[in-house]
Amino acid sequence: MEFKSITAATGPSASGGYSQAVEVSGARRLLFVSGQIPVDTNGSVPGRFEDQARVAWKNIEKQLIAADMTLANIVKHTTFLADRKYRDVNGEIRRETLGALSPALTVVIAEIYDEDWLLEIEAIAAG
DSSP, rough: OEEEOOOTSSSSOOOOSSSSSSEEEEOOEEEEEEOOOSTTTOOOOOOOOOOHHHHHHHHHHHHHTTTTGGGGOOOOOOEEEOOOGGGHHHHHHHHHHHHHHOOEEEEEEESSSSTTTOHHHHHEEEO
8 A cells, every 4th residue: 555645736735744635545445533532541531732632642543453553544634623722732742643644634623522622533544
């Protein structure tokens, strides 16, 4: 399987560790990960945004592992933020989590299902 980052020469360039588009060739299966929330295995929700973001990413990683995949299989993810003020730290945590990986990305400012949650992250992976 091969991932290819694509940016149209006539469109805006991506900045901040993501791709404008990702082409996947040779994939045999797709995994659609539902929005993962910042609730840990004990049912706790951390108070700080940074901790919630790390928990949500860990929950995505757990779903990927259950499907015999890793974070490297993510081709697209969408992050829903409860407030615009979290966008910078959200980007920092995403880059910390994904490293050199640069899947396609969308960030939406939205009301989140539970008022204690400051974000929710969904992902599409290919394997």
